[in-house]
Amino acid sequence: MAAGLGVPTVAAGTTSRLFFLDIRGGRVMSVNPDGSNLQVLVDGKKEAPDGIAVDVGKGHIYWSNMGRANDDDGSVFRTDLDGGNFVTLVAKGGTFTAKQMKLDEKHGKMYWSDREGMRIQRANLDGSNIETLVVTGKGDADRADAANWCVGLAVDVDGGKVYWTQKGSDNAFRGTIRRANLEIPKGQTAENRTDIEILFDALPEPIDLDLDVKNGHLYWTDRGDAPRGNTVNRAPMKMPAGADARTRNDIQVLLGGLDEAIGVALDVPGNRLYVTDLGGNLVSAKLDGSDKKVLGTKLGSLTGIAFANVPVSSVRPPTTQQQQQ
Numbered sequence: 603m604a605a606g607l608g609v610p611t612v613a614a615g616t617t618s619r620l621f622f623l624d625i626r627g628g629r630v631m632s633v634n635p636d637g638s639n640l641q642v643l644v645d646g647k648k649e650a651p652d653g654i655a656v657d658v659g660k661g662h663i664y665w666s667n668m669g670r671a672n673d674d675d676g677s678v679f680r681t682d683l684d685g686g687n688f689v690t691l692v693a694k695g696g697t698f699t700a701k702q703m704k705l706d707e708k709h710g711k712m713y714w715s716d717r718e719g720m721r722i723q724r725a726n727l728d729g730s731n732i733e734t735l736v737v738t739g740k741g742d743a744d745r746a747d748a749a750n751w752c753v754g755l756a757v758d759v760d761g762g763k764v765y766w767t768q769k770g771s772d773n774a775f776r777g778t779i780r781r782a783n784l785e786i787p788k789g790q791t792a793e794n795r796t797d798i799e800i801l802f803d804a805l806p807e808p809i810d811l812d813l814d815v816k817n818g819h820l821y822w823t824d825r826g827d828a829p830r831g832n833t834v835n836r837a838p839m840k841m842p843a844g845a846d847a848r849t850r851n852d853i854q855v856l857l858g859g860l861d862e863a864i865g866v867a868l869d870v871p872g873n874r875l876y877v878t879d880l881g882g883n884l885v886s887a888k889l890d891g892s893d894k895k896v897l898g899t900k901l902g903s904l905t906g907i908a909f910a911n912v913p914v915s916s917v918r919p920p921t922t923q924q925q926q927q
Contacts, residue, residue, distance in 0.1 A: 624902030643685030691729030856891030
């Protein structure tokens with residue numbers, strides 16, 4: 603079957619895997635896209651892991667940590683694809699509350715959103731040269747307003763854009779999805795840059811993002827309980843001419859009924875999306891939301907998720923017990 607009709611084209615010697623996080627157990631886990639061969643790669647890292655990204659070329663898993671609520675103690679860790687060789691890249695306090703993260707392997711950068719820090723940040727893949735690209739608020743008064751909190755993040759490297767969510771309070775309908783250039787305009791700063799666009803406004807509570815650049819689609823989870831809440835949504839990346847960010851009518855609700863929706867990851871060639879929620883569910887569907895499948899339940903309190911085609915040699919074979927199930 604051709605790629606795009608449900609079966610991805612995977613290079614010889616590689617296999618598709620999902621990598622995701624359990625915030626309650628402090629775990630990094632991996633599983634086949636059909637839910638089989640579940641493996642715990644890292645356990646007991648109780649720094650509140652939230653965002654995850656995979657660099658297949660260098661053989662690394664990166665993940666961000668929120669730290670303790672209201673403390674300025676966010677961090678970023680890294681291991682090999684099999685969970686070995688643990689490294690701290692951004693020490694506690696190098697960021698406030700690190701959330702979703704993405705990689706730019708082309709330029710050797712990692713990006714993440716900083717919730718209570720109210721900013722978008724990036725650094726070299728070794729954690730050096732931390733930069734702040736966007737500032738949405740400063741000080742305790744601004745921090746108390748969840749409309750300033752940066753949560754989800756996606757990067758269009760070739761298009762030169764970074765996308766992020768500002769979620770707002772629970773079910774407040776103050777959530778936004780925004781976009782800016784990857785580089786701050788000359789003569790401007792992260793605090794006063796004028797190239798920020800609001801693509802969507804008045805959303806219930808948008809969380810994580812992913813991009814289908816090939817087809818021009820933006821996907822996101824929404825954790826709210828109101829209409830469009832606890833859902834996976836998509837819409838064009840390009841703002842329609844004359845459209846209003848508060849009243850756009852081109853949003854498609856693809857999946858509903860999730861239990862505190864958080865992570866979303868795409869396999870565009872394989873025509874699948876993958877979603878995690880705090881209720882411990884791992885869910886898959888086609889990119890249009892059809893063919894929904896529950897791949898796992900009661901897996902913890904799940905946050906970030908990433909899809910990658912990795913070397914077969916990096917994946918441990920199923921245990922005898924798994925093979926018998």
